[in-house]
Amino acid sequence: MYLLHLHLHGLFRARNLELGRDADTGGQTLYVLELVKALAGQEDVERVEVVTRLIEDRRVSSDYSRREETICPGAQIVRLPFGPRRYLRKELLWPHLDELADELVRHICRRGRRPHWIHAHYADAGYVGALVSRRLEIPLLFTGHSLGREKLRRLLATGQTRAQIEKTYAMSLRIDAEELALAQSCLVVTSTRQEATDQYARYGRFHPELATVIAPGVDLERFHPARDSDPSFPELDDLLGQFLRQPQRPPILALSRADRRKNIPALVAAFGSSERLRRQGNLILLMGSRRDIRKADREQREVFQQVLELVDYHNLYGQVAYPKQLSSDQVPRLYRWAAQRGGVFVNPALTEPFGLTLLEAAASGLPLVATDDGGPRDILSRCRNGLLADVTNIDQLRTAIERLLGQPKRWQTFAQNGLEAVQHHYSWVAHARRYLSQGADLVKDYSLPRSALTLAKAPGMTARLGRRLLYCDLDGALAEADQDSLQALNNRLHATRPQTSFGVLTGVGPQQAKEQLAALELPPADVWICRNGTDVSYGPDQDQDLAWRDHIREGWDRAALENAMAEFQDCLTLQPPSQQGDYKLSYWLNGEDLSLVAAIRQAIREQGLRAQVVLVDHVFLDLLPFAGGRPDAIRHVALQQGILLEHILVAASQHGDGEVLRGLPLGVVLANHDPSLDELRQQRSVFFARRPQAWGILEGMDHYRFLSR
Numbered sequence: 001m002y003l004l005h006l007h008l009h010g011l012f013r014a015r016n017l018e019l020g021r022d023a024d025t026g027g028q029t030l031y032v033l034e035l036v037k038a039l040a041g042q043e044d045v046e047r048v049e050v051v052t053r054l055i056e057d058r059r060v061s062s063d064y065s066r067r068e069e070t071i072c073p074g075a076q077i078v079r080l081p082f083g084p085r086r087y088l089r090k091e092l093l094w095p096h097l098d099e100l101a102d103e104l105v106r107h108i109c110r111r112g113r114r115p116h117w118i119h120a121h122y123a124d125a126g127y128v129g130a131l132v133s134r135r136l137e138i139p140l141l142f143t144g145h146s147l148g149r150e151k152l153r154r155l156l157a158t159g160q161t162r163a164q165i166e167k168t169y170a171m172s173l174r175i176d177a178e179e180l181a182l183a184q185s186c187l188v189v190t191s192t193r194q195e196a197t198d199q200y201a202r203y204g205r206f207h208p209e210l211a212t213v214i215a216p217g218v219d220l221e222r223f224h225p226a227r228d229s230d231p232s233f234p235e236l237d238d239l240l241g242q243f244l245r246q247p248q249r250p251p252i253l254a255l256s257r258a259d260r261r262k263n264i265p266a267l268v269a270a271f272g273s274s275e276r277l278r279r280q281g282n283l284i285l286l287m288g289s290r291r292d293i294r295k296a297d298r299e300q301r302e303v304f305q306q307v308l309e310l311v312d313y314h315n316l317y318g319q320v321a322y323p324k325q326l327s328s329d330q331v332p333r334l335y336r337w338a339a340q341r342g343g344v345f346v347n348p349a350l351t352e353p354f355g356l357t358l359l360e361a362a363a364s365g366l367p368l369v370a371t372d373d374g375g376p377r378d379i380l381s382r383c384r385n386g387l388l389a390d391v392t393n394i395d396q397l398r399t400a401i402e403r404l405l406g407q408p409k410r411w412q413t414f415a416q417n418g419l420e421a422v423q424h425h426y427s428w429v430a431h432a433r434r435y436l437s438q439g440a441d442l443v444k445d446y447s448l449p450r451s452a453l454t455l456a457k458a459p460g461m462t463a464r465l466g467r468r469l470l471y472c473d474l475d476g477a478l479a480e481a482d483q484d485s486l487q488a489l490n491n492r493l494h495a496t497r498p499q500t501s502f503g504v505l506t507g508v509g510p511q512q513a514k515e516q517l518a519a520l521e522l523p524p525a526d527v528w529i530c531r532n533g534t535d536v537s538y539g540p541d542q543d544q545d546l547a548w549r550d551h552i553r554e555g556w557d558r559a560a561l562e563n564a565m566a567e568f569q570d571c572l573t574l575q576p577p578s579q580q581g582d583y584k585l586s587y588w589l590n591g592e593d594l595s596l597v598a599a600i601r602q603a604i605r606e607q608g609l610r611a612q613v614v615l616v617d618h619v620f621l622d623l624l625p626f627a628g629g630r631p632d633a634i635r636h637v638a639l640q641q642g643i644l645l646e647h648i649l650v651a652a653s654q655h656g657d658g659e660v661l662r663g664l665p666l667g668v669v670l671a672n673h674d675p676s677l678d679e680l681r682q683q684r685s686v687f688f689a690r691r692p693q694a695w696g697i698l699e700g701m702d703h704y705r706f707l708s709r
């Protein structure tokens with residue numbers, strides 16, 4: 001089997017992960033690396049790839065700029081470039097993900113074979129995985145690791161406003177991406193039942209029957225109790241001794257990224273307000289690795305500031321340690337150091353989707369107190385190695401820790417339970433076996449892809465297009481164009497036929513498009529992408545692309561969609577039959593209202609209907625198949641005809657055309673464009689022409705030296 005995993009953010013390499021270095025390099029990074037190593041060790045897996053982002057940035061190791069890196073025999077990291085090369089935090093990757101989807105299709109085509117499935121990890125990979133899955137007809141697996149709706153819920157509960165959360169975390173983009181990934185996935189892999197029943201259940205596109213619970217593992221070679229009777233930890237004694245007056249006291253240990261969701265200040269407040277804990281123990285906080293707090297991300301700075309303020313307020317000096325960093329080798333030793341001193345591990349997160357650190361503590365013989373929100377509920381019910389607490393209640397958190405510290409019998413029982421549980425329930429090899437058997441069933445059921453992946457013509461394909469392709473929309477680019485510009489455009493195209501082909505992108509049907517083009521005295525198009533992407537045909541006879549029709553029809557239920565739209569009849573007017581299509585249900589919006597569009601999307605999601613909602617020119621509202629939009633149609637034609645996306649130039653001017661300007665194709669925005677397109681000025685491969693309509697197209701062709709590509 002050939003498996004492809006998508007893990008896009010943070011710093012990912014084969015060895016010596018920099019866990020905790022920033023908010024994006026943590027549990028998911030470790031989970032993906034351990035999963036892929038375990039899969040590569042399975043006999044029927046010949047190749048596993050982890051596709052991640054190519055980073056060239058002096059601020060991080062050059063390891064992340066290597067295009068390929070072997071993890072172990074059969075497992076490889078493939079780094080693809082998308083967006084700028086410098087290291088970006090995950091919230092800034094959204095504008096560049098369409099480019100990655102195009103690069104990934106190219107990577108798979110170069111390999112010449114589809115992976116058995118793509119497994120996307122987190123919302124960003126879920127977005128890319130969904131696009132590539134439907135474009136190449138490859139099954140998609142999805143694991144959210146941390147879900148936007150959960151994070152939104154808990155951050156709102158702490159009093160943050162939706163606007164603040166949106167600004168910091170691009171939360172609506174993330175949640176839309178998670179819904180898209182869930183709509184496209186045929187299997188959702190979660191770590192606990194609680195995730196499926198409570199966390200994913202908040203998503204309209206989630207179907208519980210598509211979820212499978214496969215507990216992650218923990219590397220028992222790295223995480224284990226102290227092996228000799230009285231091990232010494234000189235390096236930790238030195239490191240922590242500089243903070244602690246009595247380093248032998250039982251430590252209360254927290255270990256997480258310095259992220260608001262991890263709620264570390266609450267633990268400091270609980271410790272500081274407990275006369276008993278302050279008398280008996282020390283507080284040890286490992287909050288990622290840092291060099292200079294002043295240069296850390298804003299969120300990390302806020303966390304550190306709150307911690308330091310609380311340490312000072314409670315005057316915890318001499319009994320709290322917050323080392324700047326620990327190497328990946330020292331982390332397992334820190335758990336053992338804490339266990340040897342009869343300590344307690346605490347996970348105070350506002351919500352913890354799963355919690356790999358709980359397994360690490362259990363494997364080290366360290367009892368724990370964990371948040372009762374999220375995966376820890378399932379973990380503790382299995383491991384029986386600690387206590388749950390409502391971490392939004394400082395007294396409850398404090399009491400739970402007090403009940404564990406200084407209770408040697410209970411401590412010993414929990415330590416022993418944890419050690420036994422991880423041996424039996426949390427192994428990556430067991431995970432890999434169960435994962436493959438679930439996946440194999442899925443692939444067996446998956447209807448084998450119809451469109452040929454190779455770049456040869458699909459069956460029934462008669463057209464043969466040139467090596468470069470210009471797409472114009474009829475309305476914005478040509479309809480009002482003056483005769484000279486149309487003549488000039490026509491001459492330019494004519495002079496470079498047949499290498500240059502001409503395509504039409506329009507919302508109307510093929511017949512109407514043909515008439516409009518003839519009225520402009522332009523030659524028939526070589527390719528017609530009509531009805532907003534749901535109808536593709538070729539040449540003057542408009543030979544329909546039947547492979548495209550077959551590709552988009554899956555799951556389309558026009559009647560059910562019309563019923564669902566009935567509740568919006570006061571604000572929608574059905575367009576006339578001439579504007580409708582087999583796979584296009586079109587309305588006029590009575591007055592642009594984006595909250596209405598969001599409500600329509602929500603209604604379609606809640607009724608489990610498989611359609612995308614596209615608003616063009618502020619009033620034309622189209623319901624289309626998921627796979628049927630213009631971006632996918634453009635890529636379908638390119639793939640079938642063997643045209644590089646960089647040899648495609650798309651002219652755009654209307655509201656709603658942003659979707660055809662994303663990714664690798666070249667874009668030219670005409671001077672007569674809708675103001676909504678101004679937000680694309682920073683986007684790569686989008687050129688803003690100074691002249692309108694056909695003159696602007698000619699400008700775009702010159703700007704890109706299009707005819708010499």
Ligand SMILES: O=c1ccn([C@@H]2O[C@H](COP(=O)(O)OP(=O)(O)O[C@H]3O[C@H](CO)[C@@H](O)[C@H](O)[C@H]3O)[C@@H](O)[C@H]2O)c(=O)[nH]1
Nearest residue numbers: 019020026027028031145256257288352353354355356357
């Ligand atoms: O300074 C640090 C901080 C963390 N870690 C390691 O980073 C990982 C953190 O994993 P986890 O505790 O699971 O938290 P997250 O980083 O938030 O991971 C996300 O993804 C994980 C895998 O799906 C889930 O278990 C979590 O709930 C989810 O929040 C663990 O191996 C830690 O040992 C370090 O090595 N050093």
Ligand SMILES: O=P(O)(O)OC[C@H]1O[C@](O)(CO)[C@@H](O)[C@@H]1O
Nearest residue numbers: 023024025026027028029145146
């Ligand atoms: O807190 P958030 O925004 O949900 O992100 C969780 C982060 O933790 C990680 O585990 C770090 O690897 C990733 O899942 C993600 O970058």
